[in-house]
Amino acid sequence: MKNWAYPNDQASADYDCPGHTYYYNAITQTSTYERPRLEQATPDIASQYPHPSANLPGFPQSAEYRPNFLGAHIRREGNGRNGYERRSRTEPKDRPRSKHAIPGCEPWLLVKTKLGRRFIHHPARNESFWKFPPDVMKGVVEFDRQDREKRQKVEQNHSLRNEVEDHMTAATEERNSVQADMVPGAAPRPVSVPQTASNDLGSDEEYEEVEVTDDEGGKDPAERDILGDEGEAQPVEFGEEDIAEQLAAMGQDYGLDPGEYGNDSNEELEDGAEGLALTEADAKALFKDMLGDHHVSPYATWEAILEAGQIIEDDRYTVLSNMRARKDVWAEWSRDMVQLLREAREKEEKKDPRISYFAFLQARATPKLYWPEFRRKFQKEPELRNNKSSDKDREKWYREYINRLKLPESTLKSDLIALMKSIPLRALNGATTLENLPSAMLTDLRFISLRLSVRDALILAHISTLQPPPDDVDLSPAEEESRSREAKDREKRNQALAERQRRVAEEKKNQRGALQYSRSMLREGEEEIQRAMKLGKDGLLSHMENN
Template sequence: MNPVLGQVPVYNAYGSVPALPLGWVENYTPTGQPYWFNTITNQSSWVYPMMTSKKIPGTNWLFVLTHDGYEFYYDRDSKTSVWEQPEELKEAMQELKKLEEEEKLKKEEEEKQKALEEEEEAKKALEEEEENKKRVLEEEKEQARQEVKRIKLDQAVDNAEDVEATEMTEEDIMWQLQQMAEEEVGMDREEEEEVQEEAQKEEEIKQVEKKPELSEQECIEKFYQLLKENNISPFAVYSVELPKLMLDPRFSLVPHNKQKNLFNKYCHELGEQIKKEKSQNTKKPENEFKELLESKVTTKMYWDDFRRKFKNDPRFKALSVTREKEALFKEHIRNNLNKKNPIEDYKNLLRHVKEIQKGIRWRDAKKLLEKYDVYHAIEDKDKREDLFRDYLDEL
């Protein structure tokens, strides 16, 4: 309902261009063509961004959410909009909210599943890479063994050709076979030693990579250290930063169902810390103005005189609200007057105001005196009037 007229507002479907939704700003190209940029998603669009609207199931109505968070209902048949929910849409809106909740839960589940699949794929890729390295290494070793055998066999043939052309006896053949067997055993022994050395190296690597027994708090601290080293900003998005974080062993120290929450918590705390540091490093305008009062204002100075004399001082300009400046000025004067004799200053004020003459009424004189701080320094109203009348008696 319209709070002023008490009527339900109705909007023309062909009205003026609506305000931009939250986060959108309008820009222009060098040729003058407009485009729109979303400061939240960092995306640009040539199409004018509109408000979010959803079709209400089983009706011709649309549920519209404005850029500033207000809701209204739009009838596509009559092309009218209302703020209040029509009674006939009550069940349909419940159905819409139910569908939205189901869609939200489904989307969250899909995101979790996708994150798990990505993590599993990354682990699988690492395992495949390790297997490929081992296979290539074995192939190279096998090629080396075959090459050694070939060289030794060639040498044996060459040696045989150098021997005199006599028929080989059974002893010669047995000796050659024995030599070849010993060489084969030696090669197998070397191969076995190489395999043992490789296994020992792998075991040492596993011992180094093995996760130490850490407390939950220590795991969280290492997780935060990982985020800090990767320069995660307060505005970072978990799904965007995930690929470059998940391969680090410290990322897996935290359970999967807590990683996103801890990531968002880190970003929030980092933003608060930056905001706090900025506020501490920035001097408040009010404090700058008070410094000016302390250094320049005297008890006999009036607001108009002070404003005219120091209006160009940077400390005077630091505080933008004139009424607030005047209030701080008067408070400063009162605090200083309390240290002196306000009655004597009040009498001097009566002598200073030329309009106060014999016969003037108190209520008229009071209007002339209220604009001076010395008048307010005497908090007792009766005391002000008594001093005023004593002054008139002296005239």
């Protein structure tokens, strides 16, 4: 064992023993594994800083003033970790603002915060990352591209809409000015008369006064109406009859009815001469007809219907002016349809109790339960307490259904297709939906043996291949009268819709014509300005000579 004196501390010695090196202090007779250090005296911090009033003139000197720098230093060392005070920096609170699905990377979501930052989130695993993995980064880049294209499209549509509105305003002003010229007694528009060749000869007179005798004027009586006593041109006055004739001619050219372009006379017009007006009730009925024609499910949500896009391409979608009106009419139609379907289902269930029992079997029956266990578990349910069917029949249907659940899916599909083909066209046709299936299907075990998702898709595919319902269906006189009345009302609404579409097309055509006319007038004005700006030497000299 060796003993060396440590230079920093004369009382400490360094001992080298097998395994560890430790330090021994002969004065305190203590040993330690840590290397001893000398305690350095704390410098006088107050002496390093001059008195604050030493450099200020007129400030009273005070020998008792000593800033407590050391105390502040000690207080600062007492707070925080390792003698340093940790000052909290206030940062703005950031919260998620919106989330978007990443294309091709489901179920990852791109979340945007209020401060403009983004991160990805996995709802199933409840994980979030600021840094995007490479596979998710491709989807984020694709989402940014689609978002950028969508914003550009919105901006283009906005600019195009503004341009169309400007052109329509200009066309409306031009049309109003033309109509003002046609009003009787209005001042005529100034007509630009081209200068004659007499100007080139230096003549001061622009027109010659010509005397017209009665014999010469008798050949053209219209000329006497236009020319006054002194031979000056007078404004042409139109009477009410002339305006009515012009309106009638314009209406015949456009194929309008007499009541559509105005009829000031007291004559009564024939029925339909004023055109077919599309009232608010007709618009709602047309929208409901469209929902029924597209076989929209009354149990589906409005957002799901819009995402399907079936009704958007239909012309009847625009008979209602805004989205709120469409949604209100859809909600009213859904409530009415659900009520009708519920009443029809209750009537069918009263006739045949198997409908409700088979639906209950599909929802609750399982191969894990034997019939006694199933009956004991659901003995209080109304489907098992119906007096119209015996307990023996219910047991028989239950056992047959459980046995069919053990069959392969291909066999169940073929059995369901065979069942649908066996039903006549009057019961199952192209107008049938999943909500009004015939009772012949609802009371067959082949209908409930297949899974819901597979069964519904198979039924819809089969219905799409069927023809419309036949007309030779046996109906009561009241039902026939009601159906004929509905057909007439629907035909009337369709005619009103066609008339409305024709008017809209005609209005668009007129707007396009007015827009083209405005553009041509604008081009002509620009050309005249360009020609006026190109003033040659000869024209300048002649202008100076005339002035």
